[in-house]
Amino acid sequence: MTASDPAALPAPPPGGWDLLVVGGGTAGIVAAKTAAGFGASVLLVERERMGGDCLWTGCVPSKALLSAAATAASARRSGTHGVHTGVVEVDFPAVMKHVRAAVATIEPADSVETMEAAGVRVVAGDLTFTGRRTAWVGGVDVPFRQAVLAMGASPAVPPVPGLAEAVATGHALTSDTVWDLADLPERLVVLGGGSIGCELGQAFARLGATVTVVEAAPGLLPREDLDAAAVVTDALREDGVTVLTGAAVRQVLPDGPASGRLVLDGDVEVAYDRLLVAVGRTPRTAGLGLETAGVRVDRRGFVQLDKALRTNNPRIWAAGDITGHPQFTHTAGVHASTAASNAVLGLHRAAQTTAIPRVTFTDPEVAAVGVPATDADGRPGWRVVTRRHDEVDRAVAEADTAGFARLVLDGKGRVRGATVVGPRAGESLAELVLAVRLGLRSRDLAGTVHAYPTYGDGPWNAAIADVRAQLATPRAARAVGVLVGLRRRWLGLRG
Incomplete structure (x- = not known):
């Protein structure tokens, strides 16, 4: 079953849909299900495919790839436990088949069928806001009482000469397109030493690629504990990864359809057969008419919110990667539930922001x-x-x-x-x-x-x-000493 064409939508309920949800990733799915569970009429609009980045290009495929890579690494190191496996061979097409199978197994949980069974109407198409309480989807006017924005984010492309063109033409890969690889690259250069870059860099090295990770900051995982980053850096190097930190990229020079060179400060060149850009993600807030809806975004494109996840338009809320909160699936889900509950029930609960865990899934x-x-x-x-x-x-x-x-x-x-x-x-x-x-x-x-x-x-x-x-x-030692002495005297008096 696929999402409905906008033209096939029934007339909206009187006064509009109780909740319009924009985006069918984790935040959108949770927001829509939460509102439908309260008995609200819910319309979810998704322009591509249900499940979002987590299912298709993020959490699920990356962890499946990491699992295969860990199996290869474990087999190579099994001799430390007295178990000898011989030469380890990696069948990369089979690895990618395993990755796709993991996605296919989980996909039904995020499907249109599952959503509509939960009472959510799903429509496919591009959405544009036409007012503070109205939107347009595929030529159909969509009035709403409340809305939750959950459009997610896309891979960021830093302003390096030649890089935007390389990404646009497919010469350079991103964390969204790396899953289209049919063959293991011989020389892979990963631009970015954050969580995504370290995870994928280590995985491809363990699968047999020659990997170089290039990071402009002084060290890998620049947002993490320095000792933690040092342990991960040592682990990547043990897996054969070349780590270049404090290395600013000046230019991308393609030599072929997929091969080329990165030019670093000092005119150092790093050759690659494939280039993977992993330097963070940019919120997908452009081109939706948010200004028409009265929704403000900051200079980076993140939606401006109060503590309850409400925008400056009191009818519109937001959750997930477009908000400026940590870009994790678990944050998106929890905040989406809060936003939808606030919108539908008229609450003003503050989003939880003080205890948000983060995990980099390296080894x-x-x-x-x-x-x-x-x-x-x-x-x-x-x-x-x-x-x-x-x-x-x-x-x-x-x-x-x-x-x-x-x-x-x-x-x-x-x-x-x-x-x-x-x-x-x-x-x-x-x-x-x-x-x-x-x-x-x-x-x-x-x-x-x-x-x-x-x-x-x-x-x-x-x-x-x-x-x-x-x-x-x-002070504590004195107090304990007093208690021990009193106890000794009491027992002595009792004989």
């Missing part, structure tokens, strides 16, 4: 939430507690000790931030996200029974170490 993973360790410096009573994985029994047993767990604690011992580096770090982070949101203290974590042996021992033991350190302070 090892980097997972973080809340206040970074560097922000603890100079704050009275704040401290940073780190437990390295060579002290975590599960990591020792698996010979995978490069990571660590780090807690940022305020003067009252509350968990204000955390970073975990290691296998399945995203899972280990989950309880720390809850701790940050609820203001839990290190003693709350330390006093909770954790399964042994797991990688969760890292954060847990960091919390235990903090509690023990606090008990060792002079």
Whole structure:
């Protein structure tokens, strides 16, 4: 089943649709289902295909590719455990078949059929706002009472001479088009050392490509803990990736349909057979007539919102990658539910922004939430507690000790931030996200029974170490000494 043609839409309910949703990615799907669940009449407009970037070009295909790459890397390293597999061969077309199969398996959950079964009417086409409460879709006027904007984002292309043309002609790949590769590139250059660049760079290296990652910042993962970024940099280099940091690109020089050279500062040239641009994503807010709807965007194109995700047009709300909030699928989903609930029920709940987790799915993973360790410096009573994985029994047993767990604690011992580096770090982070949101203290974590042996021992033991350190302070030690002495005397009197 495909989305309806706009001309086939029934007449809108009196006064217009209760909620118009623009975009069929994660934010749009969650917003539409949330509103329909309240009994609202909902129209969702999607110009391409349901599921958005997460399903087609982001989370799902990238994690499927990473899984295949991890299998190859594990086989090559199996000798460290006394298991010898011989030469590892990668069938790249079969790998991409695995990637497409993962997408196809998950696709029905985001399909038109699933949405319409949930009470959402879906229409295909380009939407343009014609007023503060009206839009136009394929020649059909669409009046609405409330709307949620959820158009998502597209790969950013920095203003490097020759790069825009290379992307436009398909000479250069982006995180949207890399999935069309039929053959493994011999020499792949990744422009951008953030999460996407590191994930895909490591994956292609493990699958057999010669990979170079070029990052203008002084180090990879510039938004993450410096120690975490260092661990990932070492891991990429161990996988054969050439890492060039502090390397500004001056020009792209194509030599063929897909091959060419990057010219860096200092006239250094890096040759490639394929170029992958992974330098972030730009909100898709242009060309929709948002100005006609009275919706303001900032100079970067992000929709301007209040804390409840409402635009300056009180009838229009927004969620997901167009908002300037962290561009993660989980943020989009949670914020979309908030925006739709506020719109349909007349609420004004603030969006959760203080405890948003982020995970870079390299090997090892980097997972973080809340206040970074560097922000603890100079704050009275704040401290940073780190437990390295060579002290975590599960990591020792698996010979995978490069990571660590780090807690940022305020003067009252509350968990204000955390970073975990290691296998399945995203899972280990989950309880720390809850701790940050609820203001839990290190003693709350330390006093909770954790399964042994797991990688969760890292954060847990960091919390235990903090509690023990606090008990060792002079004031606490004196108090404990008094209690021990009183107890000794009481037992002595009882004989």
